[in-house]
Amino acid sequence: MAKILLTEENFKKLDEVIKNNKGKKGALMPVLHEAQKLFGCLPIEVQKVISEKLNMPMAEIYGVVTFYSQFTLEPKGDFTIGVCLGTACYVKGAQKIIERIKKEINIDIGATSPDGKFTLEATRCIGACGLAPVLTVNEDVYGRLVEADVPGIIAKY
Numbered sequence: 001m002a003k004i005l006l007t008e009e010n011f012k013k014l015d016e017v018i019k020n021n022k023g024k025k026g027a028l029m030p031v032l033h034e035a036q037k038l039f040g041c042l043p044i045e046v047q048k049v050i051s052e053k054l055n056m057p058m059a060e061i062y063g064v065v066t067f068y069s070q071f072t073l074e075p076k077g078d079f080t081i082g083v084c085l086g087t088a089c090y091v092k093g094a095q096k097i098i099e100r101i102k103k104e105i106n107i108d109i110g111a112t113s114p115d116g117k118f119t120l121e122a123t124r125c126i127g128a129c130g131l132a133p134v135l136t137v138n139e140d141v142y143g144r145l146v147e148a149d150v151p152g153i154i155a156k157y
């Protein structure tokens with residue numbers, strides 16, 4: 001089950017991270033990376049602390065967090081399913097694969113299942129165009145997919 005780790009101890013560690021980076025040029029990115037590692041995600045409560053202590057506007061921090069796909073506002077599931085929507089995969093029917101996954105696990109792109117098991121994401125080209133359409137589950141890559149492959153892949157997890 002994916003959890004947000006908003007413990008006092010983690011906030012203390014975040015303070016340290018901020019102290020070590022404050023005043024440095026480009027301090028925000030390393031602070032966000034460390035904060036995401038500590039808390040598992042970057043919810044508004046965490047962004048507020050960073051905003052106050054780094055003296056940066058919330059809007060700027062929120063903008064960065066939502067722009068980069070490595071940051072998330074909510075905790076991710078144990079397994080992240082990434083469906084490539086790059087050109088090659090798109091042409092070979094990635095959209096259908098996504099629709100089938102949505103139906104199987106009942107979540108939308110960007111969402112995490114209520115049991116915390118799966119997060120569904122659309123990704124850019126992962127460099128495996130020869131295997132299009134491609135999906136990944138954490139580090140595992142599946143290629144040359146047809147819709148009917150989807151339930152079997154999900155069942156493995």
Ligand code: FES
Nearest residue numbers: 084086089125128
């Ligand atoms: S477009 Fe999907 S792997 Fe390149």
